[in-house]
Amino acid sequence: MSGVWVFGYGSLVSPESFGHTLGRAFHRGVDFHPAVLRGYGRRWNYGVMSLVGRADEHDGSTREWTIVALGIAAADDEMTNGVIGWVGDDELPSLDARERNYDRVDVTDLTDVARPVEGRIVTYVPQRAPIEHYEAARDRGEAAVERRYWDLVDGAFAELGDGEQERYRRTTPPPDIPIVAMRRDSVPLRHRLREP
Template sequence: MPDPYFFGYGSLVNLTTHDFPDPRPARLKGWRRGWRHTDLRQVAFLTATPDPDCEIEGMIAHVPNDDWAALDAREWAYDRVPVTGAVSHDLTRPVDIAVYAVATEKQSLPSTRHPILLSYIDVVVQGYLRHFGEAGVERFFATTDGWEAPIINDRAAPRYPRHQVLKPSETALVDSHLAAVSATIETMA
């Protein structure tokens, strides 16, 4: 029986946000990322969206104790979608891989009422930098839609529950890429 694995493409790429076993870099073909909002959360977050012309990098990891319950609880606003054949990785044993994605009919674009948290972006970019280098960070920004959404600068009082402390060079890298995509960053009220 194949081992269950998940493909993470956002905060799950930052291994300091979890301790799921056997993490390793992977690529998911036919998908891209997008900033979206649902009625299930107050702020916007990343979701995977089908795109036959795109491929995204991320991390796969083993589902703890072969039980999806803990991971489903962490990713409660998403549906679990099987993607085994679309993921390239270095494992040699059989695995079943799923990605978490918000169903199209349950999502909407971020808004001033439902912005993106800068502390969340920081966590994601830090993970991509650690595992894929600066070129990986560039690919992350290029394969993610929704940068026109408002971003709240919550660095002084992070609202993202798994926020991380960034080095000044990491913060500068995030800020540089956000400027390159003409992101609008607002001060937290």
Template sequence: MPETWVFAYGSLMAVDVMEGLLGRTPRPGTDFAPGWLRGWRRTWEVCTDNTDPARKVTYLSPEAEHVRPRVQVLFLDASPSPGSRLDGMLLRVDPATLRRMDARERNYDRIDISEDVEDVGPEDKVWTYVGRKEQAARARAGIVAGSARIERGYFDRVRRACAERSGRAGTESLPPAPEGVEIVVLDRVRHAVRPEASDLPLAPREIS
């Protein structure tokens, strides 16, 4: 019987994230398995634009209560790259789980990459999430302007997920931060009323 999968390459690989989406402890070999995606690579090319007044989820500086810094918070993306081979996880999903993933991945579009995935059945459907064009454009603009940041908690989570996937230190398959982009501590908050954006500088944190 054909199966439906999501190819995960970032925080969706984290066991606690899978558990939240499934509503139970994920079972290796049944709910998820290692996977490879031909012709793609990881990049830091999608963002949550913290200057966007329409967003209900924003990032606040822990150094100053209720201050929303004018930054673009970067996340991992999958980008076409002929000759590359992206390591990740294949997550078996049902329609309800897929809807929960769609709601979670609001900065991304879900696309069919069935033909590029190794080790799945010929009739299986495989999806992955790629950054929406407008969010990718804002990420690139933030990198050029020097206002892009990576949130430390997210960086640590995807580094651990890559380590669990690879069995190594987790840095081999995780691309470095773009030049000039700092890894900082931010508090993710869902607001009823959003605070005004501020130009308050953020203190970077060392990567341990």
């Protein structure tokens, strides 16, 4: 079967989250392995353009948030821990849809894997538009990390293996925005690229 290894550094570190997108389970040590990506640093810099977060305020009102997720940025002196998961060619469109507004980039020569694997390794790097979306919302005081996502990623690294959670925490700069418990609502397509 042809396909690629996909390096995940955020929610894809959770085999359940990764597998949910593909409609199948991953098996640690078979098609899912710890890995490290050289030359990139993890950042809270991806402004989700297809969803908004809503949170209830103490006064009974509802506040809208731009949801911010993890991305990576080229950085010669940094390394990002994560995983690689095998994705068949027929499954790749589903993953590309999940990782919309990211570019799929070949990182085969920059990835160190816990055990030898054959084939190409790719990862998802945020495009400029979602980064600008995050920056604009941050500057307006309207950007936040979703608490559920925050907990999912942190928990996935805790389950990855000895020292992986500490390494994730140590190498990931803290977000410059709040972490908020919120619910998600879809944004109509016609509004996804609109900036106030």
